[in-house]
Amino acid sequence: xxxxxxxxxxxxxxxxxxxxxxxxxxxxxxxxxxxxxxxxxxxxxxxxxxxxxxxxxxxxxxxxxxxxxxxxxxxxxxxxxxxxxxxxxxxxxxxxxxxxxxxxxxxxxxxxxxxxxxxxxxxxxxxxxxxxxxx
Numbered sequence: 001x002x003x004x005x006x007x008x009x010x011x012x013x014x015x016x017x018x019x020x021x022x023x024x025x026x027x028x029x030x031x032x033x034x035x036x037x038x039x040x041x042x043x044x045x046x047x048x049x050x051x052x053x054x055x056x057x058x059x060x061x062x063x064x065x066x067x068x069x070x071x072x073x074x075x076x077x078x079x080x081x082x083x084x085x086x087x088x089x090x091x092x093x094x095x096x097x098x099x100x101x102x103x104x105x106x107x108x109x110x111x112x113x114x115x116x117x118x119x120x121x122x123x124x125x126x127x128x129x130x131x132x133x134x135x
Contacts, residue, residue, distance in 0.1 A: 035060060035132035036087035037096040037111065041074065044116045045083045055087070056130055060094075063131045066102035078102075081127040085114030094134045098127040105129075 036057045042048030054073035056064050067077035086096055098118075100106030109115075109123045118124045 039081045039084040063104035096132040099129045
């Protein structure tokens with residue numbers, strides 16, 4: 001059974017929306033520690049001929065050190081990402097920045113919602129790490 005990306009994103013958004021602000025915004029942010037970027041080796045955020053899709057989850061302002069360490073969903077994600085999206089509809093609440101090198105170094109590209117074609121920004125098959133932040 002195939003599940004569409006919009007369905008996955010809406011489920012993630014509805015779960016995230018369930019957080020209750022009882023001690024102010026900072027407490028809410030501390031409770032929602034996981035920020036997720038979905039990335040695919042092909043255009044349009046779909047698995048295709050060159051590979052599948054996977055996700056990277058980080059804490060707020062934490063760097064995913066290297067895509068070389070991602071071995072699931074086709075493995076070898078270093079310099080292989082062609083499309084990417086943050087896991088909340090409309091990018092509400094956070095964004096992720098892709099980096100050219102490991103340890104969140106080098107050129108960067110900020111993703112606030114989805115990017116079906118990283119070639120348009122000159123970032124196709126370049127990303128090696130990611131850092132996500134609350135807006």
